[in-house]
Structures are given as structure tokens and as C-alpha cells.
Amino acid sequence: MQHIKTGTLKWRNNQFLKMTALLITAFFFACMAVYLLGPTTYNIEGLRLNFSLSPASQGQTVIHLPPFGSISAFTHNSPLKLSIELSYIGTDLARDLLHSYSSSSFIERLRSHIPGIMPFFIFKQVILAFAGALLMTYLIWRSSLKQTLLAAALAVSLLLLIFWQTFATYDIRAFKEPEYSGVITLAPNLIPEPEKLLSQLDEVQKQTRKVVDNIKVLFAHAENFSLVGNPAESSEIKKVLVISDLHSNPVGIEFITSLAQSFKVDLVIDAGDLTDFGSEAEIQAVEKLKNLNIPYVFASGNHDTPETVAFIKSLKKGIVLEGLTEVAGLKILGTGDPLAASLDVAITDENEWEETVLAKVPELASQAEAKPDLVVIHNHKAAQKLAQTFPLVIHGHNHRLEIAEGNGNIKINPGTAGAAGLRGLYAEKGVPYSAVILYIKPGEKPLACDIVKYDPLADRFFIERKLFKNGLKAQLERYPSASSSTLP
Structure with a gap:
């Protein structure tokens, strides 16, 4: 009887260790899928903006303006960095800004588009994370489909928790005290409010x-x-x-x-x-x-x-x-x-x-x-x-x-x-x-x-x-x- 109990305990320990390993693997590759495949480009009001997510020790939003440099701020309380890169300004936009409508109204229109974009962006990250976790966990561990699905689901749940924490604590006012990198470090002296x-x-x-x-x-x-x-x-x-x-x-x-x-x-x-x-x-x-x-x-x-x-x-x-x-x-x-x-x-x-x-x-x-x-x-x-x-x-x-x-x-x-x-x-x-x-x-x-x-x-x-x-x-x-x- 003692031998059976010991065997059962070992089996449970092995199963726990195996699920832990599966979960760690799934979460790692879920993050890798988001990092490598998640960057997405959106055309907003004549601007081409590239959105991407990556792990970070402290929640941060970085706006890249090549070749000027970047502007960043600690905007949220989660281990995630949101990067936004401006890659193109349409000629029609430049002409419209000069001839059609005011710059302030353009900024308001630009801001109004962001909330509509983010749900689609997050949905894409979740799909990629689940697919990456499921595929790589199965290829590495050759575990049962049930265990692999469970590990992938748990990994994505952790990511969703991080996403929720990001947007629940996000504070755009952090950009009132931004950090500059590159030539744009001159910005505090050159650019007004x-x-x-x-x-x-x-x-x-x-x-x-x-x-x-x-x-x-x-x-x-x-x-x-x-x-x-x-x-x-x-x-x-x-x-x-x-x-x-x-x-x-x-x-x-x-x-x-x-x-x-x-x-x-x-x-x-x-x-x-x-x-x-x-x-x-x-x-x-x-x-x-x-x-x-x-x-x-x-x-x-x-x-x-x-x-x-x-x-x-x-x-x-x-x-x-x-x-x-x-x-x-x-x-x-x-x-x-x-x-x-x-x-x-x-x-x-x-x-x-x-x-x-x-x-x-x-x-x-x-x-x-x-x-x-x-x-x-x-x-x-x-x-x-x-x-x-x-x-x-x-x-x-x-x-x-x-x-x-x-x-x-x-x-x-x-x-x-x-x-x-x-x-x-x-x-x-x-x-x-x-x-x-x-x-x-x-x-x-x-x-x-x-x-x-x-x-x-x-x-x-x-x-x-x-x-x-x-x-x-x-x-x-x-x-x-x-x-x-x-x-x-």
C-alpha cells in the first residue's frame, strides 16, 4: 500500500512539473510570437504608424520618429513596452494641413482613431500568442493535445492579464515629462508646448x-x-x-x-x-x-x-x-x-x-x-x-x-x-x-x-x-x- 501511495505521489509530482514546463514553454513562445509577428502597420489620416509590443522591466511607451530619435514616457504599470513608429507622411496630408483644416483639428481626429485601432491590435496579438504557444509547445514536448491546449490557454490568459493591467493603468499625461533619445534630445529647447x-x-x-x-x-x-x-x-x-x-x-x-x-x-x-x-x-x-x-x-x-x-x-x-x-x-x-x-x-x-x-x-x-x-x-x-x-x-x-x-x-x-x-x-x-x-x-x-x-x-x-x-x-x-x- 505504501508503495502505491509513493508511486501516486511521484506521478502527481511529475505531472505538476510537466505542466509547469509546458506552461513556461507556452508563455515564452506566446511572447516571442507577439514580439516577432505582432508588429502591425496602420494608415491613419495620411500617417503610416507601426505598432509593436515587447517585454520591458517597466511599463513604457516609445514613439520613434526616424531619423530624429525617439520620445518615451513611463505610461503604465506592467512589464510591457508599446512602440509606435512613424514611417510615412502622405503628401495629401501635408497639403491638407496647409490648405484645408487646422492642425489642432487634425490632432483631435488622430486621437479619435487610436481607441478604435487598439481592440483589433490586441486581438491580433492574442491569436498570434495562442498559435505560437500551441505550435511550439507541441513540437518541443510532444504532449497530448489536451495538455498542449491547456498550456497555451493559460499562457494567453497571463498575456491578457498583462494587457488588461497595461490599459487599466495607462496614463497619457506621463508624456508631460518625456525622455528624449537621439537628435531630438534638443526638443525641450526647440519645441514649445x-x-x-x-x-x-x-x-x-x-x-x-x-x-x-x-x-x-x-x-x-x-x-x-x-x-x-x-x-x-x-x-x-x-x-x-x-x-x-x-x-x-x-x-x-x-x-x-x-x-x-x-x-x-x-x-x-x-x-x-x-x-x-x-x-x-x-x-x-x-x-x-x-x-x-x-x-x-x-x-x-x-x-x-x-x-x-x-x-x-x-x-x-x-x-x-x-x-x-x-x-x-x-x-x-x-x-x-x-x-x-x-x-x-x-x-x-x-x-x-x-x-x-x-x-x-x-x-x-x-x-x-x-x-x-x-x-x-x-x-x-x-x-x-x-x-x-x-x-x-x-x-x-x-x-x-x-x-x-x-x-x-x-x-x-x-x-x-x-x-x-x-x-x-x-x-x-x-x-x-x-x-x-x-x-x-x-x-x-x-x-x-x-x-x-x-x-x-x-x-x-x-x-x-x-x-x-x-x-x-x-x-x-x-x-x-x-x-x-x-x-x-
Whole structure:
């Protein structure tokens, strides 16, 4: 009798150990199935969002914004990490945000979709977890179907308990004190409270639409500005739209395209920083540049990447400066910023970066004998050195609109066509959108330029004509009948 009792006890112990092993196996592979097969992509309001779950020591939500980095917060009390990655922004969304409805209403619409998505997302995770637990437990232990089903069911029940704990304790307010990783660690210094940013953006969009609607009226007589008192020769003059530092601002795109169309410019020269991080989403934000049917000459900046350069090359008339080229009869010399050759837009060593940029100066200066009409480079310090060799140098980088003339040389910084990007939307003093329309004849010094500034928050528009002494003198010598009294 004692022998039977001992055998029964051993059998029960073995069964308990076996079920424990089955349950551990089932739970492990249930988690693996969720981790490996569970990531799901949803298209919401023009955004492509990838949702995924993974084990974690502390409940956390991580929002990935490649290539900026990520934002995270401890939002719930369960050993689970919810990851959301933004992988795509539709061009229709970018256009609608600018023209159709407000940013704040878009955010509300986006939030309203999330509760409807989560039940389907969780259901998928449960199905995958059960299938993974059932299949792998059976393959490893070859146990009976009843035992395998029981282990899989218990494993999924544990997962459901974790899911319930996650959503029962979830607190979105944790993102009021987020943690940043990657380049976006600069965000606390660069990005204001969302409510402030959205209200500013809505106001900018409202005012910009108003200006865009009326800008052709404002410039209706731009082509009638007499530059030298001899209209018969005006066809020789090339009108060049000079811009820089757009920083992916869609409002700046409206500004640029309106100027190009209203002034009927012959080409655009962009001194770099078309984007902030050169991401796919930013490239989509500036795709309206494809509507410009004129040459677009580009010298990359430190915020640009190979993706930015590839986008310019994809334009019908896009030209990336890598030396000397001729466009619309103008000889243009220039080169891109060294950082644009990599995906890293952060300057880790300021001195090393400047040394690399300035090392390009002798290479460009060696082509002085080609007598380029203008030289383009992004960095302002490199431009300062090049101005000692060339009569006209265009640059950007520091967002300061400046036209310096002296010692027979001219240095033009058009400022920022994108109002310094996102930063310009909420700066207390405001950063105006700015550009320069340059009037120049091939083989001669520039005659004049129009300085254009637009402050959407103040609803102010400013345009000023500047005449260049050397160019004007040469033109008057060529046409003795011309008089300065005929100039506007």
C-alpha cells in the first residue's frame, strides 16, 4: 500500500512539473510570437504608424520618429513596452494641413482613431500568442493535445492579464515629462508646448493663405521695374531667385513658389539646408518644388543628407552643385557641405566640421580663372574667404538676411526661406521668411536685387530694391543714354 501511495505521489509530482514546463514553454513562445509577428502597420489620416509590443522591466511607451530619435514616457504599470513608429507622411496630408483644416483639428481626429485601432491590435496579438504557444509547445514536448491546449490557454490568459493591467493603468499625461533619445534630445529647447505650437501654426497658415492669394497682385508690376533705363536690353538680364535654409517648412514652399511665379525668375539658387534632418517625411513636405519648371541649383547644407541631394537630382531641372556649371547663360561655381554626404546632421565637433568646410575654399578658389558669375556655398565663414577671390558669393547657414558690398565684391545671404523651420513658428520675436531676387547679366557684375521679407504673424510684407554700384556703373557706361533718374 505504501508503495502505491509513493508511486501516486511521484506521478502527481511529475505531472505538476510537466505542466509547469509546458506552461513556461507556452508563455515564452506566446511572447516571442507577439514580439516577432505582432508588429502591425496602420494608415491613419495620411500617417503610416507601426505598432509593436515587447517585454520591458517597466511599463513604457516609445514613439520613434526616424531619423530624429525617439520620445518615451513611463505610461503604465506592467512589464510591457508599446512602440509606435512613424514611417510615412502622405503628401495629401501635408497639403491638407496647409490648405484645408487646422492642425489642432487634425490632432483631435488622430486621437479619435487610436481607441478604435487598439481592440483589433490586441486581438491580433492574442491569436498570434495562442498559435505560437500551441505550435511550439507541441513540437518541443510532444504532449497530448489536451495538455498542449491547456498550456497555451493559460499562457494567453497571463498575456491578457498583462494587457488588461497595461490599459487599466495607462496614463497619457506621463508624456508631460518625456525622455528624449537621439537628435531630438534638443526638443525641450526647440519645441514649445503643443498647444502654443499648434495655435501659432494655424495662424501662420491662415495669414499665409491670405498672402499667397494676393501676392500676384502685390507683384503685378514687378516685371516693369526698370533696372537701367533701357528696356530694350531687359531681356538680357537674368532674374535669379536666391534662397537658403528652408528647413522643410511647407509655408516656405508657398513663399518660394509664389515668388518664382510672380517675378518670372529664370532660375532658383538654393544655398542649402532644404531639410532639417533629411528624412523621408521631410522630403515629402517639399515635393511641391517639383512644380517649378525652371532650373533649381542646389548647394547642400549641413542639415541635408544624401536623400535630400537625391531629391534635388530627381527634379526635372534640378542641379546639385559639385563644381562649375552653366545655367541660363550664367557660370555658377559651388559645392555642398561635407555633412550632407552622411545621414548624421548633428555637428559633434564644431572645430573639425569648420576645418573640413574651409578646406574646400582653396579648391574653389583654384577655379577663379574660369570667371564664374557667382559662387554658392552654404557656410558663411567659407563664403567670407571666397569673397576675397570672387566678385559675387551666395551663402546661408546663419539665417541672417544680409547683402554686403565692398572692395568690388558682393556677398549675399538671403536669410531663411523657411523662417528657420519649426523654430520660426513660435519664436517670440518672429523669424521672417526672406529671399532675394538677383538681377544679373552673364559675364557681368549684378545690377540690382530685390530684398523680400514676409512676417506672417505680424501680417507684414516688405520689399526693397538695392542697386549695386559697380554693376550699375558698368551698365551706364555701356548705355550712355541711361540715367539714374529713370530708376525706381
